[in-house]
Amino acid sequence: MGELNRENDRLSVDLLGIRLDNPVIPASGTFGYGAEFAELYDINILGTFSFKGTTLHERYGNPLPRIAECTAGMINAVGLQNPGVSHVIAHELPAMKRYFHKPVMANVSGFSVEEYVKTCSLLDREEQVGWIELNISCPNVHGGGMSFGTDPAAASEVVRAVKESVRKPLIVKLTPNVTDIVSIAKAVEDAGADGISLINTLLGMRIDLKTRRPVIKNIMGGFSGPAVFPVALRMVWQVSHAVGIPVIGMGGISSAGDVLEMMMAGAAAVEIGSANLTDPFACKKIIEALPGVMDRYGIRTLRELSGK
Amino acid sequence: MTGEVHRSLMKQSVFTITENRALTESVFEMSLRGDTSAIAGPGQFVNIRLPGFYLRRPISVAKAEGDVLTLTFKSVGHGTEVMSKMQPGEELDILTGLGNGYDLPSAGECPLLLGGGVGVPPLLYLAAKLREKGLPVDVVLGFNTASEIFYRDEFEALGCRVEVTTADGSCGTKGFVTDAGLFREWHSYFYTCGPLQMLKAVYEKSSCDGEFSFEERMGCGFGACMGCSVKVRDGYKRICKDGPVLRKEEILWES
16 A cells, blocks of 8 residues: 555646646546446546536437548547536436546537536536536537637637636647647636646548548548647647646557656646547556656656646 | 346457468458457457557457357458458457347247348357257348358258348349248247348348347447447437347437
């Protein structure tokens, strides 16, 4: 037990006033509500996790196929399938409480400022919700999602409105599909965001050589996986050097070394997405590998890496 | 919601290939040794990590007995082509115990199994389990042409009544599985797996209740990503986790 505590202490980080045992956070949309992973390992070893993106109303999402494989990555066009915030509060959160005992991150999407505000304020009242992650960056829905995240004025408006209606720390998840990520980041910081997470997926597509048609029914989708890591790292570096609020780095992380790179680029914590889908033990393996990799590079604690 | 669904926990483990042989020009039967304890029954699938490919390959279980797993697959793309060339001794990282599987208690006194092409393998495992229960089992196997036929002898060896159909009439009954003489006979229940067109034909022409096994492009294969959700009568189901087997009365053919 003593050894375990020492290890935890090496890995622990602060995320907006809440101590995480380690910086590893499964990203929204790749971890459901955690139940499938709790079959395989005790998910309480995670720093926390960001649960499936929630909208005010139930959504089925996009037609199939929603998934395409790429070299060192994948494309998804799920389209925010979720049972709606009322169902999440009535069923998913109480079920989650049985196998996850830490503060959880509530990921929220919407199609209007009002929807974002309503969904966030409902989840804000839930005891287990430690942070709200505002997804203004989903590339797979029309008339909402990413359209808020590509325009500084629209981003600012939704962040300001949500910030006024919640008490929990508000993290804003940004899309990389913009010409200037820094201007968006600064806009959401000025609007009152407590933190920023990035990157969401990069818009991409594949074509089936046999049918000559796009593999994804929705034609385009969000590209993720190890191939996007250098792009994500670059944007995390740019944003964390430009804002004064904590940044969560994500995009293609698939090893303990990637986690360390992200934190060296300025991330206070990291989210891990696609890796969970190809190896359901990915986050567990990364947490377990961190101390050894830190030893190799003379890193005593993760806190010494993160400037924020 | 389904009544009796297998609810096993999935497992990740390393299997060693013991044999990999061609059954036809494009269909291969791979035998592997490893921990099969998570496999609850026929209709389930495994998800295989292949070197050089990002996503796993979902393949239905053709047989699981002791520590031997049999996977029968068609070489249809780069991934399955790589699998077809793998040699005994090579190792594979496999997630086992995925999907709900067929509901055996629904079989009644005389079930009918309808398989098309590479949809046949999971039915071999099912036929073995139904025969173990002492049930008479009728089987219709549909193929495009005579050279694509496989597993006919294996079903007959289990004591099933087997009828083969070929689309070009080069062997057995000419036409599709729904043209088979056995298809017109009375059965208590049916189980089917095959191409979507075949499943739709079975749905329209069958006179009893039954179950359909679906194939879909998957992200994770274990219910986390919502990549393979389909609409059903009372909501939606993840083909990988709540399926791949759906009952006739819950299926919607849109989406």
